[in-house]
Amino acid sequence: MKGLLRLVGYLLLAAVVLELFFVARIAAMAVIDPQSTAFQRSEAWQIAIHQGSKGAWRQEWVPYSQISDNLKRAVIASEDADFIDHSGVEWEAIERARQRNAKAEELAARRAARAVARGKPVRPVQLRGGSTITQQLAKNLLLSGERTLLRKGQELVLATLLEVLLDKRRILEIYLNNVEWGEGVFGAEAASQYYFRKPASRLSAGEAARLAVMLPSPKFFERRVGSSYLSGRASTIVARMPSAELP
Numbered sequence: 001m002k003g004l005l006r007l008v009g010y011l012l013l014a015a016v017v018l019e020l021f022f023v024a025r026i027a028a029m030a031v032i033d034p035q036s037t038a039f040q041r042s043e044a045w046q047i048a049i050h051q052g053s054k055g056a057w058r059q060e061w062v063p064y065s066q067i068s069d070n071l072k073r074a075v076i077a078s079e080d081a082d083f084i085d086h087s088g089v090e091w092e093a094i095e096r097a098r099q100r101n102a103k104a105e106e107l108a109a110r111r112a113a114r115a116v117a118r119g120k121p122v123r124p125v126q127l128r129g130g131s132t133i134t135q136q137l138a139k140n141l142l143l144s145g146e147r148t149l150l151r152k153g154q155e156l157v158l159a160t161l162l163e164v165l166l167d168k169r170r171i172l173e174i175y176l177n178n179v180e181w182g183e184g185v186f187g188a189e190a191a192s193q194y195y196f197r198k199p200a201s202r203l204s205a206g207e208a209a210r211l212a213v214m215l216p217s218p219k220f221f222e223r224r225v226g227s228s229y230l231s232g233r234a235s236t237i238v239a240r241m242p243s244a245e246l247p
Contacts (some may be wrong), residue, residue: 002120008148011025016025019157019209021102021145022158023161023165024160025141025142026158026162026165026166027162028172029165029166029169029174030166031160031179033061033174034141034174034178035160037088037141037142037178038139038141038142038143039139039141039180040059040140040178040180041195043183043184044057044184045181045239047184053186053243054185055186057188058183058184058186058190059177059178059186059187059190060184060187060189060193061177061187061189062177062187062188062189062199062200062201064169064172065174066189066199066200066201067173067188067189067200067201068188068200068201068202068203068208069177069246070076070203070204070205070208070209070241071176071188071192071203071208072130072172072176072244072246073208073242073244073246074205074208074209074211074212074237074238074241074244075172075175075176075208075211075212075244076131076172076244076246077212077213077240077241077243077244078209078213078215078237078240079133079136079215080132080133080211081135081240081243081244081246082132082166082174083132083133083134083166083172083245084245084246084247086130086132086134087160087163087181088134088135088156088159088160088162088163089134089156089159089160090132090133090178091133111159131155132159133170133171133172133175134157134159134163134171135151135155135156136175136179137159137162137171137174138155138158138159138161138162138174138179139151139158139164139197140178140179140180141158141174142158142171143158144153155176156172159190169247171247172247173223176188179215180218180221181194181195181214181215181217181218181221181222182194182214182219183217183219185191185222186217188200188203188211191211192207192211193224195210195211205238205241206234206238208237208241209231209234209237209241210231210234210235211239212223212232212234212237213230213233213234
């Protein structure tokens, strides 16, 4: 019993130390631009394994003032319309996503049964998240890509810490400089140069909206930049952009 209690104590101590480490990392980001994120390091490793030294990597940090307001509004309109008002986590959005995913899984199960009966391939179910921009940043900055309840819980804690220790403008600045926009393409400046051959400060409303639409599946859309879905969805985002409030 003493051994078990000692083990539990060690685990609790390790958890506390880890949280303090996260607090220190996030607090430092108030004045220090993060050089990389956990997600980026994972992607860099994958690129090195599969492509070696030939693998392309594009990223260039630019300050908030050098990122077009069009892109800021487009990303907020597309990813997190209530970014300015929430405290890091939108519980109602999470619940809506859970309900949508439950229906999607039920529908996918019926389709899979019909596909198997007809000898056709089974399509994977497409699930949607209810994550805010702050949650996405928390996950990409400091966590692994695994999908577990423990990781999701840690994401919620880190999102709250980000909101407490950083202001909204800094959160959006770090997010836009580190989010993925294609294989080895990270941040607004790299994405703008890669897709439009211009700096992020000069993105038009339409160009910004197209980049915003790519965010949930950047590698997918990187190969389909001319898709009708991308164009149609971008038009919807352009219409929403005027109501997107900036920090």
